[in-house]
Amino acid sequence: MENIPGIEAILKDPAGAVIGLDFDGTLSPIVPDPATAVIHPKAPAVLAELGAHVRAVAIVTGRPPATALELGPGLADVPGLVILGHYGFERWEHGRLSAPPPPPGVPRARAELPALLDSAGVVGVTVEDKGRAVAVHTRRAPDPEGALAALREPLAGLAARHGLVVEPGRMVLELRPPGMDKGHALGLFLAEREARSVLFAGDDLGDLAAFDAVRASGLPGVTVCSGSAEVTALAERADIVVDGPDGVLALLAELASAFSR
Template sequence: MGTHTTDSTDPTNPMDPLPVPATQAGRDGLAALLASPRTAVIGLDFDGTLAPIVADPDQARAHPEAVPALAALAPGVASVAVITGRPAGVAVRYGGFAGVPGLEHLTVLGHYGAERWDAVTGTVSAPAPHPGVAAARAELPGLLDRAGAWPGTWIEEKGRAVAVHTRRATDPQAAFEALRVPLTDLATRHGLIVEPGRMVLELRPPGMDKGMALGEYVREIGAESVLYAGDDLGDLPAFAAVDKLRSDGVPGLLVCSGSTEVTQLSDRADLVVDGPAGVVRLLRALAAQLG
């Protein structure tokens, strides 16, 4: 349903054109945002949307032009929310969001909304960790050994969640598929769920997802329009939340940060852009329109 922009424009060019969504619902969402930007929420995933996907998630950093684009756009809208599976504090560090003029009211909803960082206070608020995460983490090394070790597969500690990455395995997709069932069984035993992503399986507590986080935040702000951009399976609930908001009379624009690894989002999106560089161009074009 979406349409691709191109990477032919200079990523530092402030005069990037504003792309046209492929769907009527998307065009209505964009028109509502432009007509009343100070009642609009901009929701953004982090990895794959603001930050390029890298082999080692600890090396992920926001696109170099992402923060300047956000700082140009944020003062003109009701709020910008980064919604991520990462711990909120990690996303803030890797994004470079703290102390940036123009981003005083940026919010980061980490661990799918279980944690929250607000730029205005610079602090993270969060509930107590789920005990099942520590229990599952303790069993993971033995489980991976029994599954055949899968050279290159590794465990990422995420505080309130734990993830198994297969991107560096000899056959990433085969490792991903082989581990899906045993990891799901492990998660179930400890009261957790498995969140699949781009060559990663994350074990985390149930009860929150990006859709719930986005919907609650939009209601908190009292937003009258919403844009959400994401790239992975974990962003599908946020897409569904925007669909629900649309049915309730709140216009919305769904943006896919394009990926050949995940087609479910591009099939649902109103607009498909070319990865984080394309997201940056979209944010900058919106800022120029509002300026």
């Protein structure tokens, strides 16, 4: 690990490092029903130890910050933790949530979803209301890949009618407002905190933008893929590939232990 320039920079100057992390598939195992997800049991303690040494620990997620906190008991106690939820549209820090007004296109698209799903003839899909976004999950469908393919075009049309964009992911298509993604959110945060190095760990296609932000920052940086058989594009771009959330937490624990030494 020490032979990777970004890791070396973080180890030499932890006080200048920002540790950025996706939530689902990175800090929390992927499950068939997103509502039943739960953070890795070791995550709060490892992040708390990291938070005592680095400039900031930031969770950058498509979920609302309140949901990440609900699914991650103990996260609120991590020193200096910032949650950039809804791809950066919402921010939780020091117990306070800040956000612009919700976009009107999301509830309109949500209201049309039942008829669209019925006309597409797909069964077994679930709709997740994220407040500022709405996600259609196909993981529980009899043919998850087939359902995903059948829904791409209809959902793209629905999104376009209401000024939204479609964010693809692991057996999910999410309709959300344009103008923000994980890369934009991470880049703004790195500049705000005057970071001197950065690590970002993710598992899904939406995390590619954050990988790009690490490269574009010009900082010593390292990208980590929480590997899975479902998404390979991230592994091809990552500096380090680990085995799911277990591997992510093992890597972060190794960093925290090095800081303590």
